[in-house]
Amino acid sequence: MLDRGKRLKEFADRVQYLMDVKGGADWGSLNELLDEIRFIQQSIYDLTEAEVFREIERIEERITFLEIRAADLLTPAEIVNIVRSPQRFTLTDILENVYDSYTELGGMGECNVDPAVLTARATITRRVKNRLYRHQVMVIGHEKGRGEEYRNGGCAKPWGNAKALRYMKVAETEGIPIHFYIFTPGSYPTEDYPGAAQQIARNIYAMARLKVPMVSFISEGGSGGAEAVGLSDMRIMSSRGYYSVISPEGAAAIEGKIREGEKVPRELLEHCAAQLHMTAEDNLRLGTIDRVVTEPPLGARREDYSFFHRLRYEMIRATDEVVLKTKSFRAFRAYALKAQALEKDVPEDFEVLVNWDLTELEVERLLELRSQKYRAMGRGGYVEGKTGGIPVLGKAKELASSGFYELKYGLLRPHQRNVQKVIEDVTGESSVFLRKVTGPVRAAYEFVFPAPEHPVPKRPMEGGEERSVFREEWETYVSPLANEDGTVTCPNAQKYGCLDLWIPDLYGEFSGVCPTCGHHFPLEYHWYLEHLFDKGSVREFNHHIHSANPLAFEGFDARLEKDIKRTGRRSSMITCDARVDGIKLVVSMLFGDFRNGTVGSAEGEKFVRACDRARTTRRPLLAYIHTTGGIRIHEGTLGVTQMPKCTLAVREYIESGGLYIVVYDNNSYAGPVASFLGCSPYQFAIRSSRIGFAGPRVIRETTGQDVPPDYHSAKNALRRGHIQGIWDRREFRKNLLDALMTMGGSNLYYK
Amino acid sequence: MTDINLNDLLRTYRSHPYEDIPVSTPHTGIVTLKAHEGQEVKGPGGPWLNRPGTLLYLLERERNVKKMSAPCGGTVAAVRQDLDSTFVEAGTTVLSIRHHLGKEEIIDRILTHVLFIFPAPQRARYYFPPEVAASIEKAQGKDVTIKSGDESVIMSLMKRDTFLSYDGPSGVIYKVYFSPGAIVEEKAPLLGICPHDKLEYVRKVVQRIRTEWEE
Numbered sequence: 001m002l003d004r005g006k007r008l009k010e011f012a013d014r015v016q017y018l019m020d021v022k023g024g025a026d027w028g029s030l031n032e033l034l035d036e037i038r039f040i041q042q043s044i045y046d047l048t049e050a051e052v053f054r055e056i057e058r059i060e061e062r063i064t065f066l067e068i069r070a071a072d073l074l075t076p077a078e079i080v081n082i083v084r085s086p087q088r089f090t091l092t093d094i095l096e097n098v099y100d101s102y103t104e105l106g107g108m109g110e111c112n113v114d115p116a117v118l119t120a121r122a123t124i125t126r127r128v129k130n131r132l133y134r135h136q137v138m139v140i141g142h143e144k145g146r147g148e149e150y151r152n153g154g155c156a157k158p159w160g161n162a163k164a165l166r167y168m169k170v171a172e173t174e175g176i177p178i179h180f181y182i183f184t185p186g187s188y189p190t191e192d193y194p195g196a197a198q199q200i201a202r203n204i205y206a207m208a209r210l211k212v213p214m215v216s217f218i219s220e221g222g223s224g225g226a227e228a229v230g231l232s233d234m235r236i237m238s239s240r241g242y243y244s245v246i247s248p249e250g251a252a253a254i255e256g257k258i259r260e261g262e263k264v265p266r267e268l269l270e271h272c273a274a275q276l277h278m279t280a281e282d283n284l285r286l287g288t289i290d291r292v293v294t295e296p297p298l299g300a301r302r303e304d305y306s307f308f309h310r311l312r313y314e315m316i317r318a319t320d321e322v323v324l325k326t327k328s329f330r331a332f333r334a335y336a337l338k339a340q341a342l343e344k345d346v347p348e349d350f351e352v353l354v355n356w357d358l359t360e361l362e363v364e365r366l367l368e369l370r371s372q373k374y375r376a377m378g379r380g381g382y383v384e385g386k387t388g389g390i391p392v393l394g395k396a397k398e399l400a401s402s403g404f405y406e407l408k409y410g411l412l413r414p415h416q417r418n419v420q421k422v423i424e425d426v427t428g429e430s431s432v433f434l435r436k437v438t439g440p441v442r443a444a445y446e447f448v449f450p451a452p453e454h455p456v457p458k459r460p461m462e463g464g465e466e467r468s469v470f471r472e473e474w475e476t477y478v479s480p481l482a483n484e485d486g487t488v489t490c491p492n493a494q495k496y497g498c499l500d501l502w503i504p505d506l507y508g509e510f511s512g513v514c515p516t517c518g519h520h521f522p523l524e525y526h527w528y529l530e531h532l533f534d535k536g537s538v539r540e541f542n543h544h545i546h547s548a549n550p551l552a553f554e555g556f557d558a559r560l561e562k563d564i565k566r567t568g569r570r571s572s573m574i575t576c577d578a579r580v581d582g583i584k585l586v587v588s589m590l591f592g593d594f595r596n597g598t599v600g601s602a603e604g605e606k607f608v609r610a611c612d613r614a615r616t617t618r619r620p621l622l623a624y625i626h627t628t629g630g631i632r633i634h635e636g637t638l639g640v641t642q643m644p645k646c647t648l649a650v651r652e653y654i655e656s657g658g659l660y661i662v663v664y665d666n667n668s669y670a671g672p673v674a675s676f677l678g679c680s681p682y683q684f685a686i687r688s689s690r691i692g693f694a695g696p697r698v699i700r701e702t703t704g705q706d707v708p709p710d711y712h713s714a715k716n717a718l719r720r721g722h723i724q725g726i727w728d729r730r731e732f733r734k735n736l737l738d739a740l741m742t743m744g745g746s747n748l749y750y751k
Numbered sequence: 752m753t754d755i756n757l758n759d760l761l762r763t764y765r766s767h768p769y770e771d772i773p774v775s776t777p778h779t780g781i782v783t784l785k786a787h788e789g790q791e792v793k794g795p796g797g798p799w800l801n802r803p804g805t806l807l808y809l810l811e812r813e814r815n816v817k818k819m820s821a822p823c824g825g826t827v828a829a830v831r832q833d834l835d836s837t838f839v840e841a842g843t844t845v846l847s848i849r850h851h852l853g854k855e856e857i858i859d860r861i862l863t864h865v866l867f868i869f870p871a872p873q874r875a876r877y878y879f880p881p882e883v884a885a886s887i888e889k890a891q892g893k894d895v896t897i898k899s900g901d902e903s904v905i906m907s908l909m910k911r912d913t914f915l916s917y918d919g920p921s922g923v924i925y926k927v928y929f930s931p932g933a934i935v936e937e938k939a940p941l942l943g944i945c946p947h948d949k950l951e952y953v954r955k956v957v958q959r960i961r962t963e964w965e966e
Binding site for chain 2: 485486487488489500706708709
């Protein structure tokens with residue numbers, strides 16, 4: 001009787017799970033079925049054994065039938081429901097069933113820096129020819145179950161991500177692989193130090209060059225939160241998981257222009273979930289993941305031991321593959337692994353034992369492969385138009401220029417520097433010796449014939465011309481905003497008593513700055529192109545890379561076309577060469593007029609190429625963010641992967657000894673700030689700008705708490721340590737020049 | 752502080768628990784009325800008073816249309832319909848809001864009559880001297896006595912801190928009207944001091960308003 005009780009409970013759970021998946025009890029009369037089960041549970045002692053047995057048989061048959069039917073046509077929205085079901089396996093289940101033993105680090109359960117992030121030292125075992133071999137790994141991931149009340153739904157807080165980073169570095173020190181498990185709907189949107197966006201950026205930046213093999217497993221990959229522990233050498237995904245740029249609810253709210261507090265219609269939600277291409281198959285097709293781990297048709301649950309068995313095998317095999325790719329004799333080993341992969345059932349034994357330790361050379365190869373892997377992501381997400389030249393010639397030109405800069409600044413310049421250093425040293429030494437002898441004579445001479453005071457020589461500029469930093473050379477460009485005849489009120493008028501401003505004055509002479517309180521009114525990006533750089537020095541490159549609609553998102557083509565027509569541009573990023581007081585630099589600019597400055601595959605590719613150009617030419621790299629609204633949701637995970645891709649490229653640039661400066665203006669939010677912008681050591685903001693991870697509405701909807709109106713202000717970002725300074729727009733050029741002269745690595749061409 | 756009959760004062764407020772707040776134009780311009788007589792309006796809302804109150808009228812000058820919203824909640828009264836769509840001078844009263852006083856507002860108003868008010872001499876930031884702050888903290892809601900000549904408040908203006916001596920009758924700090932570090936306008940109350948002999952009586956009255964006043 002006890003067994004039957006257990007079976008009935010199991011049936012109730014299965015029906016409940018079906019309800020979760022189908023989003024309610026309407027489908028398949030699940031409510032009635034659940035009532036029937038409850039009735040038998042209650043009257044189990046009143047019925048005869050034969051009757052109970054008959055009922056159990058009937059109910060099981062019915063449930064199995066419904067499960068098969070439910071699994072037949074699973075929509076993307078239903079897959080999201082599977083992932084969010086409380087019965088789905090969690091990271092602790094994996095630690096208990098996939099690994100042999102583990103020790104939780106950085107907290108236990110509720111006593112934790114952030115219970116949503118779990119880090120553990122774990123042992124995973126493989127059997128080769130009846131012998132057991134143990135591997136030590138670091139497991140880092142999100143936990144949303146086993147104490148749901150304090151796990152925060154797997155939404156990592158910034159300090160949780162900082163904990164993850166800390167243990168990534170421990171793994172690097174100890175030389176053990178890292179297994180990441182992603183179970184997050186997104187990061188917790190708080191700006192408190194270290195800040196959601198900034199910490200994710202730091203994590204991605206660190207992972208880009210972490211010297212150990214990394215494998216990530218995605219069950220619920222919610223955008224930026226997933227990327228915080230997602231950059232890895234091998235990304236595998238469960239067949240019933242989702243990996244998306246935004247939750248279907250968030251996408252529906254944007255697409256359907258749903259007002260705050262209103263419920264999103266179910267049809268719209270389903271439509272958006274399908275449009276986002278968030279399933280494992282979609283992601284595999286898009287190339288954002290490497291492999292899919294097969295789950296049972298309706299998804300794996302907590303007691304699915306065969307799934308854990310498969311997962312164990314897949315994690316070991318994935319780590320093997322990452323390691324073997326770095327080995328010189330990898331061809332044979334890779335072949336052996338491939339042969340195993342062809343087997344449908346998970347074998348009990350591995351054919352080979354792979355040592356997961358890497359030599360220095362292998363680490364170099366690992367990093368190289370990682371770089372190649374991410375650089376290739378999103379390549380199909382943009383259109384590369386005609387450049388007007390012959391492609392072969394273009395490649396040759398690239399090679400030639402690379403060779404030229406390598407010769408000029410890579411070989412000759414260090415030699416010149418060394419010679420100069422020797423001369424300086426010799427002069428210094430000899431001058432000390434000579435000074436002792438000539439000192440008294442010179443003093444006497446100078447007393448009799450005092451030398452005239454020499455002005456401090458100015459730094460000679462290119463072409464031998466001497467120019468002042470403060471010289472105004474932008475009289476010609478006046479913002480078109482100044483053409484309006486009227487006045488405008490400063491938003492701080494009530495607080496500081498600012499007088500109304502005459503529009504031609506404000507956008508002309510005042511450069512869009514309130515003379516009373518210093519509030520900066522937004523200006524178009526052209527103003528910066530004209531005023532920030534030397535006249536005629538801006539030369540755009542890679543303008544032939546165009547934004548596209550790679551996911552065929554319904555209605556997006558028309559919107560894209562509209563923006564192209566309105567702005568005359570084909571992506572929200574401008575990359576150009578420019579000069580500031582003679583110093584050549586590479587600029588990447590995100591502007592708000594085109595799709596609100598969102599980053600998609602085209603923008604990511606342009607940014608990566610700008611980084612490479614700056615590295616080749618040894619020029620500083622300026623990222624001026626006129627406005628960015630985050631990652632372009634219409635490109636799904638192709639957009640999300642631009643976060644690691646760009647961060648990787650920028651890290652390679654910074655490590656080559658360059659200077660990467662980020663300047664935020666107007667509004668900068670979400671993905672880009674949480675990756676390739678937030679990782680910069682030199683981040684500045686133009687006054688009156690706003691910087692953050694999520695906007696006020698998203699914060700309210702996610703956390704249930706309202707934030708003050710100045711929550712994202714540049715001043716608060718500075719107070720929290722997210723940025724390093726606030727610049728006045730009128731002093732942008734001067735401050736930029738100061739930064740160029742005083743900051744950055746030794747590899748810059750002018751140093 | 753004057754000797755007044757609190758019962759009379761209460762009676763006055765009971766018979767007329769309103770305050771008429773005139774709404775005037777901050778500068779010249781053309782007025783377009785958006786509120787009508789008798790309309791219930793809301794004042795600024797939200798935890799940071801960041802949501803503007805109900806729109807009362809528009810004021811246009813040099814093609815700059817400003818939305819003028821209600822400074823407080825209440826009922827719109829005395830609307831100058833004749834000003835609609837006309838050019839007005841600065842400081843012209845367009846309408847007034849009859850604001851219904853709440854329990855705490857009544858108490859505040861009565862206290863300003865009953866207590867000795869120590870006002871801010873200038874628009875500046877004000878702080879408590881460390882010893883006063885410590886004694887307030889130590890008292891934990893109990894009475895903190897102050898007498899004439901005591902250094903009661905620090906006025907911080909243009910990076911200069913000036914100690915202000917209290918120059919009223921000795922008594923208990925009954926109410927603190929400012930938050931330390933915030934800007935206080937000139938002549939706005941800083942402290943409300945209640946003489947020892949009147950303390951019990953004032954407390955009784957406040958208690959009576961809290962329990963008896965119907966909003």
